[in-house]
Amino acid sequence: MSMLLEIGGLTKRFGDRRLFDIDRLEIETGAAYVLTGANGAGKSTLLRILCGLERAEVRGLRFLGEPLSLAPYPRSMRDAIAYVHQHPVMFSTSVADNIGYGLKARGLPRDEIRSRVEEAVDWAGIGHLRDSPPQTLSGGEKQRVALARARVLQPRLLLLDEPTANLDGQAREAVIALIPTLLDSGVSVVMACHDRDLIGLPGVRRMKLRDGRLTLR
Ligand SMILES: Nc1ncnc2c1ncn2[C@@H]1O[C@H](COP(=O)(O)OP(=O)(O)OP(=O)(O)O)[C@@H](O)[C@H]1O
Numbered sequence: 001m002s003m004l005l006e007i008g009g010l011t012k013r014f015g016d017r018r019l020f021d022i023d024r025l026e027i028e029t030g031a032a033y034v035l036t037g038a039n040g041a042g043k044s045t046l047l048r049i050l051c052g053l054e055r056a057e058v059r060g061l062r063f064l065g066e067p068l069s070l071a072p073y074p075r076s077m078r079d080a081i082a083y084v085h086q087h088p089v090m091f092s093t094s095v096a097d098n099i100g101y102g103l104k105a106r107g108l109p110r111d112e113i114r115s116r117v118e119e120a121v122d123w124a125g126i127g128h129l130r131d132s133p134p135q136t137l138s139g140g141e142k143q144r145v146a147l148a149r150a151r152v153l154q155p156r157l158l159l160l161d162e163p164t165a166n167l168d169g170q171a172r173e174a175v176i177a178l179i180p181t182l183l184d185s186g187v188s189v190v191m192a193c194h195d196r197d198l199i200g201l202p203g204v205r206r207m208k209l210r211d212g213r214l215t216l217r
Pocket residue numbers: 014019037038039040041042043044045046192
């Protein structure tokens with residue numbers, strides 16, 4: 001399998017405090033990883049660094065084989081990496097508008113946007129919510145909209161920050177059920193989580209942040 005992202009020497013500091021010092025981080029094309037670690041270990045911070053929301057010191061980085069630096073955050077990574085927050089923020093228009101927003105920003109033709117949004121809405125099982133204002137949705141429905149909004153961009157790497165946090169029962173199961181279908185699409189996925197059912201999904205590799213170090217298991 002080819003390597004999507006390779007980072008050698010990734011250090012994050014907040015002021016004088018060094019949060020982590022990662023010797024090596026490698027993400028293969030089409031592979032899925034769970035990122036575990038105690039509360040405060042730095043899981044969200046690491047995902048935020050990878051998608052350009054947070055700065056960090058990096059010794060060497062390759063994305064799709066190309067040597068890059070993180071400052072400024074490279075355009076090729078911005079176009080190819082999608083991040084899903086555990087409490088997704090949405091515009092108060094409609095679910096369909098929220099899902100299509102990124103495609104519109106990229107200047108795709110209206111028909112193409114419509115068909116990609118329809119496909120994403122079907123994938124996430126939220127067709128009945130297509131015209132609903134997002135503020136009326138439950139936490140689980142919002143998370144599925146957020147996953148559809150990220151997937152519709154056809155990213156190479158999807159970063160999911162605790163996709164099932166604060167969900168239980170059917171809402172949690174509906175989100176978990178979407179993950180294997182994401183993995184089948186060939187995208188690389190990194191999920192920060194504490195959820196045993198996500199951690200135990202078949203074919204998912206485990207990364208753990210502990211005491212400022214990253215280990216692969
Ligand atoms: N902007 C910031 N300034 C200072 N410290 C920060 C900042 N952002 C995060 N931290 C600290 O960095 C540490 C790691 O936070 P982070 O949210 O990445 O942990 P986490 O592993 O995702 O935790 P959890 O499992 O609770 O979500 C925490 O101690 C947090 O307080």
